[in-house]
Amino acid sequence: MSDRPISRFDVPDLHDLPDDIRELILGIQEKxxxxxxxxxxxxxxxAEFRAFFAFHDALMDSNDGLxxxxxxxxxxATSATNRCLYCVVAHGAILRIRAKNPQLADQVAVxxxxxDLTERERHIVDYALKVAGDSANVTDDDLDAMRAAGFTDDEIWDIGAIAALFALSNRYANFTGMRPNDEFYAMAR
Structure with missing residues (x-):
């Protein structure tokens, strides 16, 4: 474990947190x-913790569509574009586990x-990167192309919403100087 600070800002002691947040964090630690x-x-x-993780969980824990x-x-993919070390490392570890592929996260990040993406994954990544890097130029033609590739409107929404949420998350991680946990680097390798 590193002795470097995890953020440029003070981090509260776990015992000083509101009960609901402390219990959630302890549950994550146990898991x-x-x-x-x-x-x-x-x-x-x-308040920001609750709002962020409610939105995160609504998008990332869904079993519908994607x-x-x-x-x-x-x-x-979008966190690499946004140059967010924390999210690339942490979510790269989760991707390695969920995709059961130790190379995919590194390939996509670089x-x-x-x-090595499937045709479906290629459509997902290309659309997500457009939302992340040039959302003002997403057009009806882009949505039609996704539909023609077999994506539902809910899946297209989720791709855009996840790219948008992580644009926010990436910026938080970058301005705070949030450091990835050492544990993430070795997961599922």
Missing amino acids: SGFVPNVFLAFARRP SKAERELIVV NPAKA
């Missing part, structure tokens, strides 16, 4: 064996155009 730094960094602002691995694929 994963450690506390991801994002939870501690966001905990300094309880698979959990596809959702993580979007996060890794160069999605050369990643």
Whole structure:
């Protein structure tokens, strides 16, 4: 474990947090064996913590449409574009687990155009990257192309919403200097 700070801002002590946030963090710790730094960094602002993770969970924990691995694929691709070390490393670990593929996250983070993606994954990544990098120029033609490729409107929405949420998350992680947990680097390798 690193002794470097996890954020440029003060991180509250777990015992000083509101009960609901402390219980959620302890549940995550029990499940994963450690506390991801994002939870501690966001905990300094309880109202923002609750709002962010409610939105996160609504998009990322859904069992409708996109698979959990596809959702993580979007996060890794867009977070790499946004140069967010925390999200690339943390969600790269989750992608390796959910996709059962130790190479995919690294390939997508470094160069999605050369990643070993299925045709469906290629459509997901290309659309997500357009939303992440040039959302003002997303057109009806883009949506029609996704529909023609077999995506439902809810799936297209989810791809865009995940890209948008992680644009927010990436910026939080970058301005706070949030450091990825050491544990993420070795997961599912």
